[in-house]
Amino acid sequence: MPDLTLTSVAKSFGSNAVLHDLDLHVDEGEFFTLLGPSGCGKSTTLWSIAGLHSPDRGTIAFGDRVVFDGGRIDVPPERRNCGVVFQSYAVWPHLSVHDNVGYPLKLRRVGHAARAARVREVLDLVELGAYEKRYPHELSGGQQQRVALARALAHQPDLLLLDEPFSNLDAKLRERAREWLRALQQRIGVTTVFVTHDQDEALSMSDRLLVMDQGRVRQIGTPEEVYRIPADEFVADFVGTVNLLSGRASGGQVWLAGLGQPLTVPGAPDGEVRLGVRPELVVVQPAPGAVNTVAAKVRSRAFLGDHYRYVVGLGEQDLVVHSLAPVEHGSELTVEVPPGAIRVF
Numbered sequence: 001m002p003d004l005t006l007t008s009v010a011k012s013f014g015s016n017a018v019l020h021d022l023d024l025h026v027d028e029g030e031f032f033t034l035l036g037p038s039g040c041g042k043s044t045t046l047w048s049i050a051g052l053h054s055p056d057r058g059t060i061a062f063g064d065r066v067v068f069d070g071g072r073i074d075v076p077p078e079r080r081n082c083g084v085v086f087q088s089y090a091v092w093p094h095l096s097v098h099d100n101v102g103y104p105l106k107l108r109r110v111g112h113a114a115r116a117a118r119v120r121e122v123l124d125l126v127e128l129g130a131y132e133k134r135y136p137h138e139l140s141g142g143q144q145q146r147v148a149l150a151r152a153l154a155h156q157p158d159l160l161l162l163d164e165p166f167s168n169l170d171a172k173l174r175e176r177a178r179e180w181l182r183a184l185q186q187r188i189g190v191t192t193v194f195v196t197h198d199q200d201e202a203l204s205m206s207d208r209l210l211v212m213d214q215g216r217v218r219q220i221g222t223p224e225e226v227y228r229i230p231a232d233e234f235v236a237d238f239v240g241t242v243n244l245l246s247g248r249a250s251g252g253q254v255w256l257a258g259l260g261q262p263l264t265v266p267g268a269p270d271g272e273v274r275l276g277v278r279p280e281l282v283v284v285q286p287a288p289g290a291v292n293t294v295a296a297k298v299r300s301r302a303f304l305g306d307h308y309r310y311v312v313g314l315g316e317q318d319l320v321v322h323s324l325a326p327v328e329h330g331s332e333l334t335v336e337v338p339p340g341a342i343r344v345f
């Protein structure tokens, strides 16, 4: 399986500049996710890799095979050897499961016997071995989506490209489909680029992910890196929930408006600062002697099954806190904002 490299890829549609000199590298066999809000350019990136869009500039290479280089090289999609699955599975309604999956092989003039054997092999891989003779309307949404995946894998693609493949599935099915697809990808080891705007999907499935905003890379990292050490406010806010607090720093102490005591924030540069704090890292009812303990009033409380979500007043700002500890609405409590839980932006 080749790796994938995009260098300075730029793309505009008319006056709308969609990709700005995008650089990315996907390792061999890696599950790499493009994550970002609607319209940020994820699909345009994926389509450029597949050869369905021609960028204005830049290079795209699969291993050492350059498939796009400015105006000089532009290998057509059918010769890039990608397997692509779109949001709408686009299985052909008039073809049986067998013929849908065998179609890319037929295009490549694979003989009848070899084709039938490979179709059986990939249908077994996606656990649809018993459905070969059925037609798409006789399958559930999840099964149709697996037919689309089998079709994308039939010709042993160099790269698997998935554009929001789960968005038509309901929440429960989507969760199962994630685990199943990730396990399958690991088993066959195909280099995969996955597009989603769903942070849970990106965090739970990826080896690494790229957070994108308006056609630019905000951060590339493992799920843990992106969640725990977000590069900026945008990433912190887009991936997970974060409290963004404004304050004034002086000598490693940050004063928040309306709070009668500073928070200790080692390394905070003097002047106006923005702090990011994950709700689950705030401690309710801290141990005696803890640093950064403050009195806070519970402004709202919601029970979410596996934890409570509180909004507490921290000076003039709100702080969202996730905790297992039951506390009454309106009560005064002490919370701890550990220095290690604070990111300075």
Ligand SMILES: Nc1ncnc2c1ncn2[C@@H]1O[C@H](COP(=O)(O)OP(=O)(O)OP(=O)(O)O)[C@@H](O)[C@H]1O
Pocket (backbone or CB within 6 Å): 013, 016, 018, 036, 037, 038, 039, 040, 041, 042, 043, 044, 045, 197
């Ligand atoms: N064929 C096209 N012609 C003109 N503009 C396009 C075309 N395809 C995409 N765009 C524009 O490019 C921008 C990026 O679109 P793209 O589909 O890549 O975003 P996305 O991040 O995949 O969004 P979504 O999650 O909604 O699919 C949008 O402003 C979109 O309107």
